[in-house]
Amino acid sequence: MYIITVEYVIDPGHMLTFMDAxxxxxxxxxxxxxxxxQFDVSQSHDNPTQFFLYEQFVxxxxxxxxVESEHYLTFSQKVQPxxxxxxxxxxxxC
Known part of the structure; x- marks a missing residue:
């Protein structure tokens, strides 16, 4: 399996936009x-502006x-700010 982990820190003023997207x-x-x-999204208990994504691909x-899909490109553009x-x-x- 090929696994991706992503850690985001989000501007507090854009939390709802990011969460929905x-x-x-x-x-x-x-x-x-x-x-x-698998695609899990987690939000930090201690700092709600921090998110952790765990993605698993075959x-x-x-x-x-x-990353070339239309929905990913739309997501990426939407959350950039x-x-x-x-x-x-x-x-x-392993």
Missing amino acids: VLENAETSLHKEQGCV DEVAFQQH AVVSKSVRHWYS
Whole structure:
């Protein structure tokens, strides 16, 4: 499996926009992409402006299809003004 983790810090004034968009992106990815097998969105208990995404794909090709999909590109554009910082890591399951 090919795993992506993403850590976001969001501007407090854009929290609702980000939350709606990220949850919609996760749901759409799971339902429309055969290669997306898991997509979890978590919000920090201690700092509600911090979000952690755990995404699992069958392989790197499936992930590449994800980032090229219309719904991902729409999500990315929509949340851009909300993002203070973003850190992405790529993993392989053992």
